[in-house]
Amino acid sequence: MEIVIQALVNGILFGTMYGTAAIGLSLIFGTMRIVFIAQGSIIIFFSYLCFWLFTLLGIDPYLSIIPIVLVALLLGVAFYYGLFKESAALQDRISSLLIAVGVMFVAENFMTVAWTPNPRAVVTTYGFYTVRLFGIHTTLTRLIALGIAILATTGVFLFLRKTLIGTAVRACSEDSEASSLMGISPHRVNAVAFAIGTGLAGIAGINFATTYSFDPNYGFDIAIKALIALTLGGIGNVGGALLGGIIIGVIESMASYYVGMGWAQGILFVIFILTLTLRPYGLFGKISQKA
Amino acid sequence: MANQLLEVKGLAVSYGDVHALWDVSLQVEEEAIVALVGANGAGKTTILKTISGLVRARKGEILFEGKPLNHLRPQEIVDMGITHVPEGRRLFASLTVLENLKIGAYIPRARPFFAESLERVYSLFPVLQNRKNQRAGTLSGGEQQMLAIARAIMARPKLIMLDEPSLGLSPILVKTIFQLIATLNEQKARILLVEQNVNQALKIAHHAYVLKTGKVVMSGRGEDLLANEEIRKAYIGGMAVKRKK
Numbered sequence: 001m002e003i004v005i006q007a008l009v010n011g012i013l014f015g016t017m018y019g020t021a022a023i024g025l026s027l028i029f030g031t032m033r034i035v036f037i038a039q040g041s042i043i044i045f046f047s048y049l050c051f052w053l054f055t056l057l058g059i060d061p062y063l064s065i066i067p068i069v070l071v072a073l074l075l076g077v078a079f080y081y082g083l084f085k086e087s088a089a090l091q092d093r094i095s096s097l098l099i100a101v102g103v104m105f106v107a108e109n110f111m112t113v114a115w116t117p118n119p120r121a122v123v124t125t126y127g128f129y130t131v132r133l134f135g136i137h138t139t140l141t142r143l144i145a146l147g148i149a150i151l152a153t154t155g156v157f158l159f160l161r162k163t164l165i166g167t168a169v170r171a172c173s174e175d176s177e178a179s180s181l182m183g184i185s186p187h188r189v190n191a192v193a194f195a196i197g198t199g200l201a202g203i204a205g206i207n208f209a210t211t212y213s214f215d216p217n218y219g220f221d222i223a224i225k226a227l228i229a230l231t232l233g234g235i236g237n238v239g240g241a242l243l244g245g246i247i248i249g250v251i252e253s254m255a256s257y258y259v260g261m262g263w264a265q266g267i268l269f270v271i272f273i274l275t276l277t278l279r280p281y282g283l284f285g286k287i288s289q290k291a
Numbered sequence: 292m293a294n295q296l297l298e299v300k301g302l303a304v305s306y307g308d309v310h311a312l313w314d315v316s317l318q319v320e321e322e323a324i325v326a327l328v329g330a331n332g333a334g335k336t337t338i339l340k341t342i343s344g345l346v347r348a349r350k351g352e353i354l355f356e357g358k359p360l361n362h363l364r365p366q367e368i369v370d371m372g373i374t375h376v377p378e379g380r381r382l383f384a385s386l387t388v389l390e391n392l393k394i395g396a397y398i399p400r401a402r403p404f405f406a407e408s409l410e411r412v413y414s415l416f417p418v419l420q421n422r423k424n425q426r427a428g429t430l431s432g433g434e435q436q437m438l439a440i441a442r443a444i445m446a447r448p449k450l451i452m453l454d455e456p457s458l459g460l461s462p463i464l465v466k467t468i469f470q471l472i473a474t475l476n477e478q479k480a481r482i483l484l485v486e487q488n489v490n491q492a493l494k495i496a497h498h499a500y501v502l503k504t505g506k507v508v509m510s511g512r513g514e515d516l517l518a519n520e521e522i523r524k525a526y527i528g529g530m531a532v533k534r535k536k
Contacts, residue, residue: 180345183369
C-alpha cells in the first residue's frame with residue numbers, strides 16, 4: 001500500500017510539470033490556434049540553460065528563475081513576431097504546426113550540438129535531501145517543484161482574471177474578430193499569450209532540471225504528454241490543463257508500477273484517443289455556448 | 292455638407308468572385324439615425340463590416356469626420372469613434388457581464404472614463420448591474436442584446452453601428468430595443484442601423500437606404516419610405532395582410 005501511495009505522489013509531482021507545459025499550450029492554442037509542439041523542447045532548452053548557469057557561473061537553480069523566466073518571456077514575444085505572426089493572422093493551422101515542428105527540430109539539434117546528447121543533471125548539495133511527510137518519502141527538490149508549479153499556475157490564473165490585458169486574452173481566445181471590434185489588437189494579445197506560454201516553459205524547465213536528468217530528445221515526449229493533458233483538461237481551461245497534467249502523471253506512474261514502463265505510454269495514448277472520441281471538449285469542460 | 296459624420300462613396304466589395312456591393316454611396320449626418328433596410332443577402336451587413344474594417348473594399352471611399360478609413364485596421368477604427376455591434380451579438384460568453392463591459396472600454400481613449408461609462412450603462416440597463424458577475428452566456432436573448440449595446444457604449448463612440456439588434460427577440464423586447472435606440476440618439480449617439488424589421492426601423496430612422504442585391508435602390512426620409520406603396524409591398528407586407536382579412 002505504501003508503495004502505491006508513493007507512486008501516486010510521484011505521479012502528482014511529475015504531473016504538475018506536464019500541467020504547466022499544458023497551460024502554455026492551452027493559451028497558445030486558445031488565442032492563435034497554434035499547436036505549439038516545440039513546447040517540450042523549449043522546456044528542455046531551459047533545463048540546459050539552468051544547468052549552464054549552475055555549472056558555469058555557480059548560480060543556484062532557484063535563483064536562476066528570474067533570468068530564465070525573463071529570457072523565456074522575451075523568447076515568446078520573439079517567436080510570435082518572428083515566426084508565427086503571419087500564420088496566426090490567417091489562422092493557418094497547418095503552416096503554424098509545421099513552423100512549430102521546425103522550431104522543435106532546431107532546438108533539439110542545437111541542444112545536441114551545444115550540450116551533447118548525453119544526459120545531464122543539475123546536482124546541488126540539497127538535491128539529495130529527502131522529506132518525510134505523512135509517511136511518504138520524497139525529495140526536497142520535488143516538493144519545491146510542486147510549490148513553484150502551483151504558484152506559477154495561480155499567477156497565470158490571476159493574470160487572466162484580474163488584469164485588463166489578461167481579460168483581453170480570454171476574450172480573444174473566444175472570438176478574435178469580435179475582440180478586434182472592441183479595439184483589441186490581436187497581435188498584442190497573441191504576443192502576450194505566447195510569452196506566458198514560453199514563460200511557463202521556463203518554469204517547467206527549471207523544475208525538470210532540479211528533479212530529473214534530461215537529454216535533448218526528452219522534449220518531444222513532454223510535448224506529447226502535455227498535449228494529452230490539454231485534451232483531458234479541455235482547451236482554454238487553465239485549472240483543467242493543470243489537473244489534466246496531474247492525471248497524466250499519476251496514470252503514468254501507476255501504470256509503470258503495475259504493468260511496467262513500456263505499457264505506460266500505450267495506456268496514455270488509449271486514454272488520449274478515448275477522450276478525443278467520447279469527450280472532445282475535455283473531462284471538465286462544457287461545450288461553451290455561443291452568446 | 293459640412294455636417295457629415297460618415298460618408299461612403301462608390302463602395303464596391305466582393306468575396307472572391309461574388310460581388311456583394313456595387314457602387315454604394317450613403318451618408319450619416321450629425322445627430323441622425325440612419326437605417327439600412329432590405330432583404331437577406333442585400334449587402335447590409337457587408338456595408339457595416341467594410342466600415343468597421345473587417346472586410347476590405349475593392350473600390351470606393353469611406354470618410355469619417357472627413358478622414359479616410361479604408362486602410363485602417365478594425366482596432367484603429369474603433370479608436371476613431373465607430374463601434375460595430377455585430378450580427379448575433381458576439382458577446383464573450385465565458386466572460387462575466389462586467390468583464391464584457393471592461394473589454395468594451397478597452398481602447399485607451401475610453402479607459403479613463405470607465406467608471407463614468409459604467410454608471411451610464413447601468414442606468415440605461417439596470418438589469419445588467421444585477422447580473423454583473425454572471426457569465427454573458429447565461430443571459431437571456433434580450434439581456435444579451437442589451438449587453439451587446441452596452442458594451443458598444445463603453446467605447447464612447449460617436450457612431451454606433453447596430454446589425455439586426457431585434458433578431459430573435461420577442462415583440463415586446465423588440466419594442467424595448469427600438470425605444471432604447473431612440474433614447475441613445477437623444478443622448479447624442481449617432482446610429483447606423485441594419486434591420487430586417489423594416490417597419491420598426493423606418494419608424495425611428497431620420498433617413499433610410501433600401502438595398503437590393505448589393506445596390507442602393509431607394510433612399511429618403513424614414514417616414515416617406517414607410518408611406519411608400521412599393522416598400523410596403525416588398526418589405527412590410529402590411530397590404531397583403533389587410534387583404535387576407
